[in-house]
Amino acid sequence: MAKVMTRDRARQWLIQGGALLALALLVLFNLLFTESFLSLQTLNVNLTQVTTIVIVGVGMTLVIATGGIDLSVGALMAIAGTLAPLIFQALPGGWGLAASVVLPIAVAAACGCFNGWLVTGFGIQPIVATLVLFIAGRGVAQVLTNGNLQSFDNPGFAVLGKGQFLGLPVQVWLMLVIVLVASWVLQRTVFGRFIVATGGNEKAARLTGIPAVRIKMLVYALCGALAGLAGLITVSINSSSDANQNGLGMELDAIAATAVGGTLLSGGRARIFGTLIGALIIQLMRYTLLAHGVPDAAAMVAKAAIIVLAVWLQKK
Amino acid sequence: MMKNKELFGVSAVVVLLFLFGALRYENFFSAYNLLEFGRYNTMFALISIGMAFVIMTGGIDLSVGTVAALGSVVSALLSPHSALGAIVAGTLAGTACGLVNGLVITRMRIQPFIATLAMTLAAHGLALLLANNQAVSPSYETGFTEFGQGDWLGIPVPMWVLLVILVLAGVAHVYTAFGRHTLAIGGSEEAAKLMGLNVNHKLLLVYVLSGTLAGLAGVFLAAQGSGQPNEGMGWDLFAISAVVVGGTLLSGGAGSIAATMVGVVLLGLIFNLLNFENGLGQFTLSSYWQSVVRGVFLLIVVVIQARLLKKRTH
Numbered sequence A: 001m002a003k004v005m006t007r008d009r010a011r012q013w014l015i016q017g018g019a020l021l022a023l024a025l026l027v028l029f030n031l032l033f034t035e036s037f038l039s040l041q042t043l044n045v046n047l048t049q050v051t052t053i054v055i056v057g058v059g060m061t062l063v064i065a066t067g068g069i070d071l072s073v074g075a076l077m078a079i080a081g082t083l084a085p086l087i088f089q090a091l092p093g094g095w096g097l098a099a100s101v102v103l104p105i106a107v108a109a110a111c112g113c114f115n116g117w118l119v120t121g122f123g124i125q126p127i128v129a130t131l132v133l134f135i136a137g138r139g140v141a142q143v144l145t146n147g148n149l150q151s152f153d154n155p156g157f158a159v160l161g162k163g164q165f166l167g168l169p170v171q172v173w174l175m176l177v178i179v180l181v182a183s184w185v186l187q188r189t190v191f192g193r194f195i196v197a198t199g200g201n202e203k204a205a206r207l208t209g210i211p212a213v214r215i216k217m218l219v220y221a222l223c224g225a226l227a228g229l230a231g232l233i234t235v236s237i238n239s240s241s242d243a244n245q246n247g248l249g250m251e252l253d254a255i256a257a258t259a260v261g262g263t264l265l266s267g268g269r270a271r272i273f274g275t276l277i278g279a280l281i282i283q284l285m286r287y288t289l290l291a292h293g294v295p296d297a298a299a300m301v302a303k304a305a306i307i308v309l310a311v312w313l314q315k316k
Numbered sequence B: 001m002m003k004n005k006e007l008f009g010v011s012a013v014v015v016l017l018f019l020f021g022a023l024r025y026e027n028f029f030s031a032y033n034l035l036e037f038g039r040y041n042t043m044f045a046l047i048s049i050g051m052a053f054v055i056m057t058g059g060i061d062l063s064v065g066t067v068a069a070l071g072s073v074v075s076a077l078l079s080p081h082s083a084l085g086a087i088v089a090g091t092l093a094g095t096a097c098g099l100v101n102g103l104v105i106t107r108m109r110i111q112p113f114i115a116t117l118a119m120t121l122a123a124h125g126l127a128l129l130l131a132n133n134q135a136v137s138p139s140y141e142t143g144f145t146e147f148g149q150g151d152w153l154g155i156p157v158p159m160w161v162l163l164v165i166l167v168l169a170g171v172a173h174v175y176t177a178f179g180r181h182t183l184a185i186g187g188s189e190e191a192a193k194l195m196g197l198n199v200n201h202k203l204l205l206v207y208v209l210s211g212t213l214a215g216l217a218g219v220f221l222a223a224q225g226s227g228q229p230n231e232g233m234g235w236d237l238f239a240i241s242a243v244v245v246g247g248t249l250l251s252g253g254a255g256s257i258a259a260t261m262v263g264v265v266l267l268g269l270i271f272n273l274l275n276f277e278n279g280l281g282q283f284t285l286s287s288y289w290q291s292v293v294r295g296v297f298l299l300i301v302v303v304i305q306a307r308l309l310k311k312r313t314h
Helices: A002-033 A040-065 A073-090 A094-122 A126-145 A155-162 A170-188 A190-200 A202-207 A212-238 A250-260 A272-291 A296-315 B002-024 B031-056 B064-078 B083-107 B112-131 B157-175 B177-187 B189-194 B199-224 B235-245 B257-280 B289-313
Strands: none
Touching: A002 A272, A040 A073, A040 A170, A040 A190, A040 A212, A040 A250, A040 A272, A073 A094, A073 A126, A073 A155, A073 A212, A073 A250, A094 A126, A094 A155, A094 A212, A094 B289, A126 B235, A126 B289, A155 A170, A155 A212, A170 A190, A170 A212, A170 A272, A190 A202, A190 A212, A202 A212, A250 A272, A250 A296, A250 B112, A272 A296, A296 B112, B002 B257, B031 B064, B031 B157, B031 B177, B031 B199, B031 B235, B031 B257, B064 B083, B064 B112, B064 B199, B064 B235, B083 B112, B083 B199, B157 B177, B157 B199, B157 B257, B177 B189, B177 B199, B189 B199, B235 B257, B235 B289, B257 B289
């Protein structure tokens, strides 16, 4: 038993270590070959772009840990991002601003609950259940704005994406807090243990009295809420909301970050810090390719290869 | 028995929608509308046939949309040289994508949805690279566009092609070992393996088939308009919805090609009717409603299927 434990530990270290090593190599490569890589601006650009992947990735990690998947995160980002400007433009002032942050996140969480309800109440596979909102969700956001770009100038709302605190963007602080809290919850709380147990063996978890249905609902709701927050951040960074673009392809980035970070895609093991590292690798890889003149389209092909490779390595 | 009842229900909805359209809109039941309906929806029918086989094995192919886009770009680029060459190359581009999907799934043992989601990205990227980020006009001089826009004996060429493929797919599904093995793998991959089936070989074939049909769908897209590197978003979902509406279980192990076609007609009809409704001008529904309607539709069907499945197992 002890031997199995240590071997398992060693494997985990290898996976996590491998991801860290890959990240270190990427940084080293950029330090040597990318002009002005070591500047505050580069750091800020990369951090700004990676936050939404990390925040959504944390939610995705929790869902995947229960043995599920959520394809609807990008669409939920679009919904939340569309609602916010509609709210603070209809309701000026402090209350409107507060509502424009709270309500969209609540709506996204409700959508997550809906996903969880389909999965637990009807026994529909998570891929199919979340496919419904993956299709319809972005459509709803587009219908709300008729597909038009909503531009706005709202200094209060801009803090979320453009504000600074102690030299770092506000959203980066948000991301760090979310990562720390999620990691603490997973490792130190009963709820966290229940999540992993549900994904490990749902039947056994149920028989030992773990409320698997409620755990799953909560996890999908959390994933929805985090996607909603990410959608707001994107909108705040751009000072405009584009329902056609907000969160497009995010499901793949979030799943990739989770997989690269060492979370088992079949459930039962979650690595929040791994997801952070995975997201950093994906972001830095894209930055490196673009900084060296590789067209965005080619970077897409490279990303696809990296995702497949990462998931494959993780299985070894 | 249950399966027939489901198919009967969906077919009844199709007939009702046809009746509704014929009574409400003046030109709905015209030969022109019906033939153009068939011409346009051939693309979706093709990817749905491929998707039906994939889903029967218990897998999923999320890449058919962008693979079709890649096929459309490849064939449009080659159309000035040779019409036949363009058709073959566009289709083979899809075959190649399907082959990669199949190899990643069977050799690297990566879940179909991740492998094909990654392919979505790769095919889109390749299409953009080849097309230089813009739509590619096909050549009218080599006769390539006739493949999409032409008629033969009064029926659109795409519908003839679809008819041939439908017959082949139906025969393959019902009468050949390939069809039965596909269902066996979907029923239980473990059991299929123990029976001595070469599961990997069959899975590979299924994804190659899906990719090939997606490539061919792309050829039609190019021949009917242009090579579109950014097209194909949501096509995968159309195909999945059509297959599910047709009663093929998403858990694998059951399904029929004919029922999938009923699903394609049903989904296509909804959009055709929406267009006519907009034409009446009493109220306008933007094209964005399409995805909402699609999603709601998928939801209803999936929930009904889940309930039936529960009843059957109890």
